[in-house]
Every structure is written in C-alpha cells, then in structure tokens.
Amino acid sequence: MLQASLKPQDVLVLAKLITGHGRRPTMAQLAAELGLSSSQVHGSLKRLEKSRLIAAHADGGRPIVHAVEEFLIYGLKYVFPAQRGEVTRGIPTAHAAPPLNRHFPAGDDLPPVWPDPSGDVRGTSVDPLHKMVPVAVRKDPALYELLALIETLRDGRARERQLAERELATRLRRLLHG
Incomplete structure (x- = not known):
C-alpha cells in the first residue's frame, strides 16, 4: 500500500476546515472558496484523513485538534519550509x-x-x-x-x-x- 504524502494544498484545505468552526462544507463549497478543483479537495480530504489530521468522513470529517496542533507547530516547517x-x-x-x-x-x-x-x-x-x-x-x-x-x-x-x-x-x- 502506498503511503499518502501530504501536499501543500492539504494544509490550505485543513485551515479552511478549522476556520469553519465545525461546519463541514461540501467539496464543491471548499473548492469554490479556495480556488481548487473538486478533485483536488477530494484528494486533500483523503490525505488528511489518512494522516489522522481529520476524522473519517463518516464521523463528520472534523479536524483532530491535538494532531493538527502538533503537526502545525512541530512538523510543518520541516515538511513545507518557507522560501x-x-x-x-x-x-x-x-x-x-x-x-x-x-x-x-x-x-x-x-x-x-x-x-x-x-x-x-x-x-x-x-x-x-x-x-x-x-x-x-x-x-x-x-x-x-x-x-x-x-x-x-x-x-x-x-x-x-x-x-x-x-x-x-x-x-x-x-x-x-x-
């Protein structure tokens, strides 16, 4: 089985989910609000779920707060360093x-x-x-x-x-x- 590697757009989708205050927008809404395609959003949600940064879609797809905090504070700068x-x-x-x-x-x-x-x-x-x-x-x-x-x-x-x-x-x- 292939390892799902996060992409930079996944952090953008994750940030939008966080600012939604628990409201789970549709893929079409996320795509329109972020300027991404629906397939890009779908892929992002799948990778975020596999990375355990969001709950499974059946459980509402909400961000897993402690995992998100740990990833953003300690991992992000190594995975996606600023240029x-x-x-x-x-x-x-x-x-x-x-x-x-x-x-x-x-x-x-x-x-x-x-x-x-x-x-x-x-x-x-x-x-x-x-x-x-x-x-x-x-x-x-x-x-x-x-x-x-x-x-x-x-x-x-x-x-x-x-x-x-x-x-x-x-x-x-x-x-x-x-």
Whole structure:
C-alpha cells in the first residue's frame, strides 16, 4: 500500500476546515472558496484523513485538534519550509498580518508578503503554501489570520513563533469546545 504524502494544498484545505468552526462544507463549497478543483479537495480530504489530521468522513470529517496542533507547530516547517524571495508587492503575512501585527510594529525591515499583483504592500516575498492562498484569503478574513499564523510557524523568529503557537492553540481549543 502506498503511503499518502501530504501536499501543500492539504494544509490550505485543513485551515479552511478549522476556520469553519465545525461546519463541514461540501467539496464543491471548499473548492469554490479556495480556488481548487473538486478533485483536488477530494484528494486533500483523503490525505488528511489518512494522516489522522481529520476524522473519517463518516464521523463528520472534523479536524483532530491535538494532531493538527502538533503537526502545525512541530512538523510543518520541516515538511513545507518557507522560501523567501525578492522584494515585491503582495499581501502581508506572518508577523506583518493580523493577528500578530499588533505585537510587531512596522520597523525598517520590509514585511513578509505573499506575492500578489493586486497587493498593496511592498515587502519580501514568501512563497505561500499553495498558489491559491492569496485568492482564498481575500475572501475570508478568518482564513487569512490562520494562514498568517501558519506562515509564522514556517518562517518566523523565536518570539514570533511563540506568539503564533499560543494564538493557534487558543483558536484550536475554541474549535474543540465550540
């Protein structure tokens, strides 16, 4: 039997499930909201289930909070390391985006941004987990905040990561008890 390896789009789908607050959207809804095809979403859900990051579809397909927290905090940066690039226009991410930007005022360094031609901030590009991240976050502020936290876990400095870990844990606990 082949091992199911996670793909970057799987983290995008997982983040959308987390921000859904227990509501399980249809594959068509997930596809439309994330800019993915239904077959991509279907594959992502299967890989997430095999990786034990979400419950089986028969059990509602909800994220398994403790597994998700462990994976995002301790494994993600090794599986999908962040890649920094050139100065470009884009959407602020990591510590330069909500919710962490209130803790890290803009300084002399250029902020990290996901490249996006319609972005309004000039910064250092960080390749998003999936090319559709900039499109998806424009439609969903909660998804934007969660993916910015995830980006901080992939590429942040120690203090930024520490705050991101705390905020992520708080949001996941809300999902567990909400």
